[in-house]
Amino acid sequence: MCQLLALNSNVPTSATFSFTGLSARGGDTDHHVDGWGMAFHDGEAARVFLDAGRACDAPLAAFLRQHPVRARTVLAHVRKATQGAVALANCHPFQREWAGRTWLFCHNGDLKGFRPALDGSHLPLGQTDSEHAFCWLLQQLRRHFGSGPAPHWRQLAPALAALLPQIAAHGPFNMLLSDGHALYAHASTKLAWLLREHPFPRARLIDCDLEVDLASANAPGDRTVVVATQPLTRGEPWSSFEAGELRVFADGRSVWQQATVPLEAVAAA
Amino acid sequence: MCQLLALNSNVPTSATFSFTGLSARGGDTDHHVDGWGMAFHDGEAARVFLDAGRACDAPLAAFLRQHPVRARTVLAHVRKATQGAVALANCHPFQREWAGRTWLFCHNGDLKGFRPALDGSHLPLGQTDSEHAFCWLLQQLRRHFGSGPAPHWRQLAPALAALLPQIAAHGPFNMLLSDGHALYAHASTKLAWLLREHPFPRARLIDCDLEVDLASANAPGDRTVVVATQPLTRGEPWSSFEAGELRVFADGRSVWQQATVPLEAVAAA
Numbered sequence: 001m002c003q004l005l006a007l008n009s010n011v012p013t014s015a016t017f018s019f020t021g022l023s024a025r026g027g028d029t030d031h032h033v034d035g036w037g038m039a040f041h042d043g044e045a046a047r048v049f050l051d052a053g054r055a056c057d058a059p060l061a062a063f064l065r066q067h068p069v070r071a072r073t074v075l076a077h078v079r080k081a082t083q084g085a086v087a088l089a090n091c092h093p094f095q096r097e098w099a100g101r102t103w104l105f106c107h108n109g110d111l112k113g114f115r116p117a118l119d120g121s122h123l124p125l126g127q128t129d130s131e132h133a134f135c136w137l138l139q140q141l142r143r144h145f146g147s148g149p150a151p152h153w154r155q156l157a158p159a160l161a162a163l164l165p166q167i168a169a170h171g172p173f174n175m176l177l178s179d180g181h182a183l184y185a186h187a188s189t190k191l192a193w194l195l196r197e198h199p200f201p202r203a204r205l206i207d208c209d210l211e212v213d214l215a216s217a218n219a220p221g222d223r224t225v226v227v228a229t230q231p232l233t234r235g236e237p238w239s240s241f242e243a244g245e246l247r248v249f250a251d252g253r254s255v256w257q258q259a260t261v262p263l264e265a266v267a268a269a
Numbered sequence: 270m271c272q273l274l275a276l277n278s279n280v281p282t283s284a285t286f287s288f289t290g291l292s293a294r295g296g297d298t299d300h301h302v303d304g305w306g307m308a309f310h311d312g313e314a315a316r317v318f319l320d321a322g323r324a325c326d327a328p329l330a331a332f333l334r335q336h337p338v339r340a341r342t343v344l345a346h347v348r349k350a351t352q353g354a355v356a357l358a359n360c361h362p363f364q365r366e367w368a369g370r371t372w373l374f375c376h377n378g379d380l381k382g383f384r385p386a387l388d389g390s391h392l393p394l395g396q397t398d399s400e401h402a403f404c405w406l407l408q409q410l411r412r413h414f415g416s417g418p419a420p421h422w423r424q425l426a427p428a429l430a431a432l433l434p435q436i437a438a439h440g441p442f443n444m445l446l447s448d449g450h451a452l453y454a455h456a457s458t459k460l461a462w463l464l465r466e467h468p469f470p471r472a473r474l475i476d477c478d479l480e481v482d483l484a485s486a487n488a489p490g491d492r493t494v495v496v497a498t499q500p501l502t503r504g505e506p507w508s509s510f511e512a513g514e515l516r517v518f519a520d521g522r523s524v525w526q527q528a529t530v531p532l533e534a535v536a537a538a
Contacts, residue, residue: 042357043358044358044394044395045319045356045357045358045360045394045395046357047318047319047320047357048317049316049318050314050316051316059332059336060332060336063328063329063332067328067329087314088311088314088315088316089312089313089314091314096366097365097391097392097394099389099392100392100393100394101394102394119416120368120415120416120417121390121416122366123366123368123369123416123417124369125313125314125366125369125370125371126313126314146389147388147389147390147392148389148392
């Protein structure tokens with residue numbers, strides 16, 4: 001399994017504080033040592049940093065903790081391999097272009113035997129269940145919406161709500177998806193989120209001896225949503241996702257929410 | 270216009286020495302200040318570092334000069350904007366997935382009015398002539414070869430030799446293309462290359478006060494091809510590409526070469 005992190009803000013924001021907590025879980029406070037990745041997404045393009053080593057002591061991860069890269073959406077992932085070798089091709093976030101936008105995807109979970117047919121519009125580079133699911137998801141969205149222009153989140157959210165249970169039926173499927181305009185987060189077993197806004201509290205990382213006064217790091221009008229597999233801080237009001245919940249975040253707000261229904265629940269009803 | 274750099278080796282090799290020379294041209298010894306990128310390519314996946322600032326003093330470029338990332342193919346680019354704003358979406362190398370491989374592309378030149386129809390299989394994120402040409406090239410290769418498995422360079426090289434003159438008819442088109450297995454380099458106006466192999470000389474950067482003994486940085490069996498817009502070193506046997514020349518490099522050797530014929534030459538004949 002793995003651990004996920006995402007931030008979505010109304011202004012370009014640094015994720016160094018949160019990434020410091022997450023990357024400690026990449027070999028120091030937890031055992032996610034099989035690669036890591038971090039992506040900064042604003043509009044159509046993204047900067048994606050990948051490494052097949054340990055996030056807790058990789059020089060590139062130290063660089064990213066020390067040099068704030070600001071973006072309105074940030075994704076990060078530390079990997080504990082379940083399917084696929086320890087290799088660059090198997091590190092999240094995965095990225096593809098569809099409809100003139102970069103799409104980024106991270107997954108925590110284990111999809112048993114989920115290898116649906118792919119038509120070649122998007123194919124995996126590596127061997128993970130996660131990347132196969134991402135390629136299938138983009139393929140289905142491409143069939144539904146065509147090749148452009150990219151749909152608004154108001155169109156995309158209900159389409160995802162119909163598609164994600166087909167993946168989640170095969171095993172734990174906690175995922176983050178970004179197109180640089182909105183952040184889509186789905187939980188089947190474990191995901192938490194919080195809204196950071198004025199008045200900002202002091203927050204203390206759970207995984208490191210580090211506390212910051214968020215009021216000094218933010219202007220009064222700044223808003224940031226933080227999503228993580230497990231809460232990263234003490235002193236902030238984290239909420240857990242329900243099983244099957246899909247949320248859309250845009251401009252640092254939760255703008256859409258729906259309980260998707262796992263296929264097995266439909267079958268059992 | 271821009272400047273290009275590529276290395277192709279038979280063993281994973283660091284490009285810190287060559288990148289030190291190239292990145293000086295990103296604002297110090299030359300005026301290519303509108304963004305830069307560097308990519309490390311081994312097999313299907315790649316690590317791509319992009320920045321919309323100046324390579325000569327960007328902290329990330331300093332990190333890459335100081336921390337060798339080893340790969341069998343390395344691409345780098347410093348940009349002087351001709352078409353498209355100074356923005357991350359317009360920085361080279363561009364990347365796309367086709368046939369289960371990452372494809373990377375850098376361009377030096379200026380294609381006037383080259384905006385062929387795109388079918389949506391690959392669309393630009395930004396506004397450059399370069400990215401439009403890359404998307405068109407992948408679209409035409411996809412039509413010819415299908416969506417997988419990826420063709421060997423023996424199949425791909427003649428297909429490129431037929432396609433590239435259609436782009437080069439619109440203006441200077443010096444380009445680098447990599448699929449992580451071979452490096453394709455085409456010159457229409459300016460590109461140079463050299464083979465580094467045993468016995469290794471001492472080499473001195475033209476743009477910086479830096480000299481290295483390449484024998485101490487390489488084992489006797491190592492071979493590296495270096496390709497650059499202009500020679501980066503003194504003391505090494507650089508060769509210029511002919512106008513219209515396409516070369517394929519694999520495992521640190523020049524393995525295929527052909528003079529492609531610009532369409533205007535055909536028309537004038």
